[in-house]
Amino acid sequence: EAGVTQFPSHSVIEKGQTVTLRCDPISGHDNLYWYRRVMGKEIKFLLHFVKESKQDESGMPNNRFLAERTGGTYSTLKVQPAELEDSGVYFCASSPDRALRTYEQYFGPGTRLTVT
Amino acid sequence: AQSVTQLDSHVSVSEGTPVLLRCNYSSSYSPSLFWYVQHPNKGLQLLLKYTSAATLVKGINGFEAEFKKSETSFHLTKPSAHMSDAAEYFCVVSKFYQGTGTASKLTFGTGTRLQVTL
Numbered sequence: 001e002a003g004v005t006q007f008p009s010h011s012v013i014e015k016g017q018t019v020t021l022r023c024d025p026i027s028g029h030d031n032l033y034w035y036r037r038v039m040g041k042e043i044k045f046l047l048h049f050v051k052e053s054k055q056d057e058s059g060m061p062n063n064r065f066l067a068e069r070t071g072g073t074y075s076t077l078k079v080q081p082a083e084l085e086d087s088g089v090y091f092c093a094s095s096p097d098r099a100l101r102t103y104e105q106y107f108g109p110g111t112r113l114t115v116t
Numbered sequence: 117a118q119s120v121t122q123l124d125s126h127v128s129v130s131e132g133t134p135v136l137l138r139c140n141y142s143s144s145y146s147p148s149l150f151w152y153v154q155h156p157n158k159g160l161q162l163l164l165k166y167t168s169a170a171t172l173v174k175g176i177n178g179f180e181a182e183f184k185k186s187e188t189s190f191h192l193t194k195p196s197a198h199m200s201d202a203a204e205y206f207c208v209v210s211k212f213y214q215g216t217g218t219a220s221k222l223t224f225g226t227g228t229r230l231q232v233t234l
Contacts, residue, residue: 004159033221043206043224056221091160093222105222107152107160 002026004108006092012114018080021111025074025094032075033105034067038088049075082115089113118143120207122225130233135194137228139207142188149190150208150222151181160206166190177201202232
């Protein structure tokens with residue numbers, strides 16, 4: 001079974017530019033999560049999709065961040081315009097349908113974003 | 117509200133000696149607790165989880181953790197460290213929805229970097 005994949009693995013952009021991060025969850029997983037680790041800080045929750053719907057977006061820092069999950073499959077996280085403080089590692093995680101009663105979130109390797 | 121505190125940012129042990137990574141939690145609810153590990157250039161991997169069953173939880177690679185409600189602790193231990201254990205370890209708390217059997221968003225500690233020396 002393929003794991004959670006994220007693209008790109010690294011991205012270096014200039015302040016003011018736009019970047020789009022992509023996450024492909026494990027096939028069949030209804031739940032998809034985005035997290036972020038800013039340098040020197042803890043990993044923080046950004047938002048949670050159930051299929052194509054946003055279940056919880058309480059962690060999104062501001063309206064420069066836009067997350068979508070088309071058709072309940074892959075998800076994108078767009079940062080527009082990027083600021084220096086957006087630099088960090090963005091993680092995606094997925095978990096199966098609630099009915100399966102699982103507790104684990106499966107994480108991807110992360111996308112390292114550097115804004116210069 | 118919930119939070120976790122990892123008491124050590126760095127821990128160094130010799131190969132073959134015991135490992136202890138400390139974690140205290142705070143939660144308004146009956147918590148679910150996890151330990152995740154991240155090896156360099158890899159994703160986060162679940163080591164073990166506590167979800168209100170047995171208080172002593174065994175995980176992969178010989179790790180285990182004990183949930184102590186009276187001390188609000190969930191320390192991670194391993195009897196004998198191996199070089200391959202060198203990584204960053206995260207203590208994580210989540211609210212567990214009894215009805216659905218799934219965890220909500222995860223709240224991470226700041227991480228403990230484990231160094232294993234010869």
